[in-house]
Amino acid sequence: MxxxxxxxxxxxxxxxxxEKALIARREKVLxxxxxxxxxxxxxxxxxxxxxxxxxxxxxxxxxxxxxxxxxxxHPRVVAAITGQTAVLNTHTRYLHEGIVDYAEALTSTFPAPLSQAMFTCTGSEANDLALRIARHVTGGTGIISTRLAYHGVTGAVAEFSPSLGEAVPLGAHVRTVAAPDSYRFPASEMMEKFGRDVRRAIADLKRHGIKPAMLIVDTIFSSDGIFAGPKGFLQPAVDAIHEAGGLFVADEVQPGFGRTGETMWGFERHGVSPDMVTIGKPMGNGYPMAGIVVQPEIIAEFGAKTRYFNTFGGNPVAAAAGKAVLDAIREExxxxxxxxxxxxxxxxxxxxxxxxxxxxxxxxxxxxxxxxxxxxxxEKRPDAALTARIVNxxxxxxxxxxxxxxxxxxxxIRPPLVxxxxxxxxxxxxxxxxxxxxxx
Known part of the structure; x- marks a missing residue:
């Protein structure tokens, strides 16, 4: 692929x-x-x-x-980054108000009980951390994602990111389901089909002796073709993974931070309650920031038994950038x-x-x-060749x-919020x- x-x-x-010379230099060194x-x-x-x-x-x-x-x-973010860089930038094993102020501001945008945050540098790291937590909490290893999902590039996360192509094998513990296609299926049928497909994936994992750990979806199915509605279609799938003892992870790296307009977070449009939410990309408006927001009871045992540290995740400059982004979304x-x-x-x-x-x-x-x-x-027959001509x-x-x-x-089409x-x-x-x- x-x-x-x-x-x-x-x-x-x-x-x-x-251009030829620059590409040749790029390929030689990268x-x-x-x-x-x-x-x-x-x-x-x-x-x-x-x-x-x-x-x-x-x-x-x-x-x-x-x-x-x-x-x-964005001037507000540029000022926050340069101002904090001129004062202090270190890691999270020292006390600093910045990370606490930011975490309070961030978690206040989520519905209860999503109230605790952990920080990384990339969405890939965030999804890797979510997987570690899900496996610790559930005792399972099985993962369900959609058929063309992209969740990241770490070794573990690439195994459930099928959009990376056939040269990147899916894990033996991974099952994929078709994204809910609102173009080719009526709304009620699509909702039931997606829930049914997740249940079948769970059954197949169990049939192979694999206990489910999590269902993870990008809540607007960005790589699968962008499916936003009807609202509420995620609920049967979330119910299915919870009944199987697994967790539901909402990947908000692309649809989060006000992107979908109606709500701050994509999952809110569906009225579902994630156990964990992963965030990244727009979090620092270009400064490398990502993380998870989690229900306290999900993280309690993992946090008690496992020290977590990220040298750059949540550092004072990152916290300043992130706070500036939240302030701009709200105030502007x-x-x-x-x-x-x-x-x-x-x-x-x-x-x-x-x-x-x-x-x-x-x-x-x-x-x-x-x-x-x-x-x-x-016939609703796709035209990839024309699509490529349009983009170019x-x-x-x-x-x-x-x-x-x-x-x-x-x-x-995914332009800046301005x-x-x-x-x-x-x-x-x-x-x-x-x-x-x-x-x-």
Whole structure:
């Protein structure tokens, strides 16, 4: 399985001499495992708000990068990082108000009883820690994830991240289930099917002598094709894992921090109660931060018997960055903006779909939107080739998105929370042009 929207050696000859030389230097010193986006990779040198600037000074509308979810180089976060860096940066085995202030502010955004936090540097580490805790608490080893999920790249987490491709084997203790496809199944059937599939996975684990430890889902199914509704469809699956003695882990690395607009956290839209929540990417608006938020009774025995330490996770600079992000989301009304601007985006895309039959479905919540591209609306037949042309055609028109899904045919639109209605109009106009005139 190749990476969606990846640069390949087949695209090399279309580049100019400077780009070819930089890619050659990159491959020589970084090795072959790294990947680049787009048929013609971007050479970026600066970012500000929703804009990215390349080496030639051209600007691109960033409708994809949710790491800088407040926009690139947000002044509040830049000031917090530089200010704290100039004073102190050390680890969490010394007393410091910063980590406590941040943990209090963070956990206050979660429903009870999710009230304790542990910090890491990456979402991969967060999911690795969640797995350790789940196995300690349940005594089981079995993991259930969705069929094209991405949860991280550590040795343990890669085993339940099937989107990494066939060259990265799934663990013998891992079972995958199809994501709940709201495009191809009616709402009630989809909800029942997902719960039933999880129960079957649990039964198969037990049949092979494997006790279930956890069900983990990205609550908007980012890599599986973006499925946001109907609200509540996760409940039967959560009930199933709890009845089997396992834990439910909500991976909020992509849908969290106000991204879905209606709520701060994606799982809240479904009215479910996770045992643990993993967070990362937008947590520090580019500063490497991640962690878990957990129910106290889940962590009590693990914490009593297992010392946890992360040299950089939760350090004073990280805490300052994280607090600045939370303050900006609250004080600048960014969750509310995500909902309002996201609704405008969905409405605009639906209008566009009236003119372009290649748009088969539009789905999402807030500023996390998926657009399914099909060759035939009646048959709902995926069109990965056209999807790739659209993504690269938008890049040529200086609008950045990507794609996802098991058929590589879902436009993945995930702009910063500061995106405006005017930015949406720019994106939709460019998409209209690509669909009308082709890549051109």
């Amino acid at each position: 190749s990476m969606v929207n990846a640069f390949t050696n087949e695209d090399f000859e279309q580049l100019d001499a400077t 090795g072959p495992a790294y990947r680049l986006f787009y048929e013609k990779p971007l050479h970026l040198v600066r970012g500000e708000g929703v804009w990215l600037y390349d080496a030639a000074g051209e600007r691109y509308l960033d409708a994809y990068n949710n790491v800088a979810s407040l926009g690139h180089c 009304g960014l969750r509310e903006n995500a909902l309002a601007v996201g609704n405008h985006m969905m409405d605009s895309l639906r209008t566009l779909a009236d003119r372009h039959p290649a748009i088969g479905d539009i789905r999402g919540s807030g500023l996390f939107v998926g657009v399914e591209i099909v060759a035939d609306r009646g 055609g938008l890049r040529e028109r200086r609008v950045l998105i990507s794609a996802s899904g098991p058929f590589a045919n879902v436009l993945k 995106f405006s209605r005017e930015n949406v109009d720019t994106l939709v106009t460019a998409l209209d042009d690509v669909l009308t005139r082709g890549k051109g």
